[in-house]
Amino acid sequence: MNTLRQIRGRSLCTAALFVLTACGGSPSPETTSAPVTPPDNGPVTPQQQTIHSVASGCYAIQSPRSGKYLRKDADGSYQLSAGNAEQATAFRLRATALGRYLLYDPDTEFLSIRDGVALIGDGSALLVDAAGDLLYGVGDTLGILDMLNPIGDIINDAGSAVSGLGTVLAEFSGPNALVQSMGFAWDNAEWTLEEPTEDVFTLRSTSMDLLLAVEPNSTGLSLAPQYGSGDGYEQFALTETAGCADFPEAGLGANGTPKLLNDDGTVFGYVDSHSHVSAFEFLGGMIESGEPFHRFGVTHALDDCILEHGPLGLTGVVEEALSGKVGHDTRGWPKFPYWPNQQSYAHHQTYYMWIKRAWMGGLRIMVNHLVANELICEIWPIKENDCDEMTNLRLQRQRMYEMQDYIDAQEGGPGKGWFRIVTDPYEARAVIEDGKLAVVLGIEAWKLFGCGLDFNYSRCTTADIDAGIKEFYDLGVRSIFPVVGFNNGFSGAGIYPPSEVFLNVGNLVETGQWLDAMTCPEEGHTANLARIPEVPGDNIVAGAINQVLGYALPIYPEGPHCNPRPLSSLGEYLVSSLMDKGILVETDHLGYTARYQTIEMAEARGMPVISSHSRSGGENTEQQARRIWATGGMVNTLPRDWNVYELIEEMQRQVEFHSDDHYFGLGYGADNNGLALQPAPRPDTAEKPFEYPFTSYDGRVVFDHQVTGERVYDINVDGVAHYGLYPDYFADLRNQEGGEEVMKYFYRSAEAYLRMWQRAYEAGTH
Known part of the structure; x- marks a missing residue:
């Protein structure tokens, strides 16, 4: 699937810009609050400059060929018209990735490639890709039921096709792209810094793969397909200066x-x-x-969460289900009237x-x-x-x-x-x-390594476990849970409040069975599954009724409830294999019996x-x-x-x-x-x-x-x-x-x- 967040990364403003452009309007700058000063990396002399060392610095941009510096004109264009660094526009170089930058000017705008075709393509891509993702998601949802799998697959394919169209639209660019200031960050405002020599750089548009250049006998900026095509006018020096705008950032305090x-x-x-x-x-x-x-x-x-949670937060179903609140203020930066907060389940908290x-x-x-x-x-x-x-x-x-x-x-x-x-x-x-x-x-x-459970049938083998451990160990993983929430092919899952209903219903949908439960043998557990009391009596009629009910409804003993399902043979193999590899085994979420088994295995091995x-x-x-x-x-x-x-x-x-x-x-x-x-x-x-x-x-x-x-x-x-x-x-x-x-x-x-x-x-x- 195409990543909607990447299209959003071209800026949520892009969709609005599509409308504003059509109406003759222009976007306003993103910075609407006092930003925090970025960290001071110390003075950087030209001899010390690298494509990385200039991050967060304040620089005037000079063409060594002419000796002139870039200055922003009233119409938003940039000209090589300043005779010295003090007269030039001061750019904050804000890193977007290693060696890539936004050039942020004192008007809180960005040196960018203004391309009307690309703007329309980006705005269209945002909408088209969202539609494709929704179609794909509906197909996934239908696919939960086996009988609807064929329909789900058809809708999946349609969603992928629509998202593919969004990707194509996002790549459109026009023949008359101009270098000019833009009031928001998007793909065409990102520049890759390259070092052809020690003390000068080239600035390559990351999205268009074109070099920032100055045509001979001109003071305006243009674009060149490759280094040397403009007779050396693709080179720029960065001179430390003052007067930069501070790029917006969260404070440390x-x-x-x-x-x-x-x-x-x-x-x-x-x-x-x-x-x-x-x-x-x-x-x-x-x-x-x-x-x-x-x-x-x-x-x-940390922008507005309307994309995920809908207008007024009304489609933030997980947030609503867990918090009990219907709707919320979606605004993020810079106001944050609702989120993040300590009672929010579905807003990011680790910026x-x-x-x-x-x-x-x-x-x-x-x-x-x-x-x-x-x-x-x-x-x-x-x-x-x-x-x-x-x-x-x-x-x-x-x-x-x-x-x-x-x-x-x-x-x-x-x-x-x-x-x-x-x-x-x-x-x-x-x-x-x-x-x-x-x-x-x-x-x-x-379902670690795909090892789910169909009734009592595990969906994996020891070969799957071996391959999974090797792959994720090579990817750097060093601590693993065998089970979480629902029973899987390795173990019974722990039962904990206040999620008993969700865990039990989810386990039924995922595995075809209700959670196993017994009265907890030790104090310390407080989970209670909703239960149907057994019909009393030890006669054949009571036994038959209880057996019939047990197929459809969870008949449990008195609580509090613990899961008695042990580690399966695959579960024992998994735990042993993780220990063999030196990976830490996480005991949380294991059911009562499986947890004791895991602890006993650790004790026996001194792990x-x-x-x-x-x-x-x-x-x-x-x-x-x-x-x-x-x-x-x-x-x-x-x-x-x-x-x-x-x-x-x-x-x-x-x-x-x-x-x-x-x-x-x-x-x-x-x-x-x-x-x-x-x-x-x-x-x-x-x-x-x-x-x-x-x-x-x-x-x-x-x-x-x-x-x-x-x-x-x-x-x-x-x-x-x-x-x-x-x-x-x-x-x-x-x-x-x-x-x-x-x-x-x-x-x-x-x-x-x-x-x-x-x-x-x-x-x-x-």
């Missing part, structure tokens, strides 16, 4: 240099062992709005600058779980991505590396960014010591396992938690919508359960973007509010309110509305009774995770 290591050489800081930065692409890519980054910046990454703020507060390791659910994806007809779970995981992995490259581009080149994907504990430790965030890739998929986002009432009993800690593993808490008092209580329990046989640190699993709530404000903030500014736990960073666009976030009011507010939340937690005690373990959790991972890694083969 933090100043200082974070602590990295303790005096004994151990890592200082905490681990988020369960997050979903890449989840903007899951469930078809059109349920969650917002992205962690966008090549055209925050105004695109990259928010993650950086968390890093400044002590985040040292983030585990990003690539996540997929084929059934939900197929049910919702509006989508742009393939619903096949493994296909979607590959896409999300690709997006994570693109995000790493994007951050590198902002910071001056490959490897220079603060966000580093790591594949072993030694690399992770080195990255942390180098002052960067170590990012680990995991998988949380409902750690991890509970990365333990849910109160639905995951570990005390005995299970103690045994996971004893393996050298971790039981990290899912904060959910808890205020700091509730999280302190849960963390104190884990302190009690931990084993003294291993280095102890207590992390958390935020589950951001995983259809999960985030922590709420304290109920008593009116009486004793958390005070800004505040100092980080290490005493080295001063934080003030985080500001994104025109929205000022306050932990007293907003709770953890987005990921960048976790430093505020943990600082507030520390101030409460019992908070200081648990925080000292919290800031040991990154080291604890590294040691756990190292034990698993060293026991495996690579």
